[in-house]
Amino acid sequence: MKMNIFWFRRDLRLHDNAGLSLASHDENPLLLLFIFDEAILSPLPKNDARVQFIHQQLEGMHAQLAQKGKSILIKKGDVQSIWKTLCEEYDIEKVYFNKDYEPDARKRDKTIWEMLKEKGIEMISAKDQVIFERHEVLKADNTPYTVFTPYKRKWLEHFTPAHSKAHKVSLDNVCSGNFTFPSLAEIGFDPNDKMKVKPFQINELDNYAHERDFPAKDAGSYLGPHLRFGTVSVREILRKLGNVQSTFASELIWREFFMQILFHFPDVINRNFHRKYDGIEWRNDEKDFALWCEGQTGYPLVDAGMRELNETGYMHNRVRMLVASFLCKHLLIDWQWGEAYFAEKLLDYELASNNGNWQWAAGTGCDAAPYFRVFNPSRQQEKFDKNGLYIKKWVPEFGTLKYAREMVEHSFARQRALEAYKAGINKV
The missing domain is CATH 3.40.50.620 (HUPs)
Known part of the structure; x- marks a missing residue:
């Protein structure tokens, strides 16, 4: 048959x-x-x-x-x-x-x-897995966008409610059968009781735009892994949001932007999007990298983020930007080291977004933060975790003699990064 x-x-x-x-x-x-x-x-x-x-x-x-x-x-x-x-x-x-x-x-x-x-x-x-794929949102000359804002504008121009319409599924023609479902052990894996994907909270996004930058508020959706593995459709999310102009919808558009970047420029996986940064001489100190991975940098918000990642497989989005900037600019370690570590640890790891956001933080990617923008971890802490609630949760020894000393002074690190980037650009 x-x-x-x-x-x-x-x-x-x-x-x-x-x-x-x-x-x-x-x-x-x-x-x-x-x-x-x-x-x-x-x-x-x-x-x-x-x-x-x-x-x-x-x-x-x-x-x-x-x-x-x-x-x-x-x-x-x-x-x-x-x-x-x-x-x-x-x-x-x-x-x-x-x-x-x-x-x-x-x-x-x-x-x-x-x-x-x-x-x-x-x-x-x-x-x-997307509303618009590779060739559906292009510039007037049919070339891909490499800057987010005009891409988003064209994405919104194209979007109609029909794009978020559900695809109806009938299971009537599915073969009757009794295939044995294998256990996790039969696939060759062991259960992980400490680290689990959390259910998503799409109905609790009313305050997302106002609270998303404050890690202690836990205002994220936890949708990342569900989008990554398709346990929910992007169309369903947009139907529930009901507003493609919302801040959260913009995050979904960022996701599609990075996906089309990866499709049109696949070599970004192993190279800087902007080749003018290929000449940067990274320090790539393995001991410094280990301290960053372990959350022992002496900068509380950085350490809290890394420890949250190591323990749960999640990290708050604002903190992700900070820890990435710290690795690339304070420690002068190649963004590809950090990207690989996130790929190993993140439950919501997705190649396009991980690569795009790491290059954004490093200043080497499309529509990236300029290389001379260096996050000040102390100011970020004052602004987004003023009372230290997030920090105290993940760095319980903060404020005691047991807590690590700052591994590098901010002003010194910033100046070193600026000089390294300038010298690298001049080499290419």
Whole structure:
């Protein structure tokens, strides 16, 4: 019997799912599939909380399907090898999936696309994780925007309520089956009881614009990991916000801005967006980097942020900007070191946003903070955590003799950074 497959990736939900909606309205029986990609899993620690979150979400989907006598097929291994086996086991006519715009994902999808094409299998892709993708918001000359404000203006001009309309999904054509759902241990991972993805708080964003800069207020949405793995659609978020002009909606537009930057300029992964900064001579002191990672810099707000990250996998957005600026400009350590550390630790790690924001903080990226803007950690503390509530939570020894001394004096570090940046620019 001819059948179709829907391949889940960064879209772990059974509702408002663009690709699944298309597949669910096809007349062929539909097999639901998720692959734990060994190439992605192998470098990760065995208690990676993100893998646990993916597993839990899939388990919830599996339970939801079981109520209808259906299930989802879970595989683990080399993606190409798994697809070869599936082609031998099933008479596949079409494969549906949602697009992923990261370079490695595009390379993977191209390989699978070519393999299936040789077998006469049609692949049908859908736009799901963004409102506007790579070529939909361009300048008048059809080149990509590299500055956020005009990009946002054009994004808003294009947007209509139809763009946030839900994609209806029917599960009627999903194959009846009883695939065994693997345990976390069978995938090769251990539970992480200390670090967990928090539920998102989209209904509590009324005060976001006024309170988002104050880390002690905990006014964030915790939507990051849910957007990253697609447990909620960006369309649903915009429907609930009801206002694309809101501060929080602007954050979603920033996300899409960085995604299209990554698509059009994929070499930003390993290089400065603005090549004039390639000549910077970073100090890259490993001992200094270790102190930064551990939250032992002697600057309380920096240390609080790093300790929050290490313990929870989250860090307040305002504090992220500060710790990134501190690493690049106070310590003169290459932004790629910090980006890699965030990629390892952040539960909401997403390549485009992580790269874009790190280059913004370093002053080397598109629409970046100018290199001569160096955050003063003490002033940031006075402005955004005046009473030290956030600091006291994460740095309990602050104010005692046990607390670390400042590892570098601010004025000295600022001047050193300015000189290093100027010298670097003059080299290129």
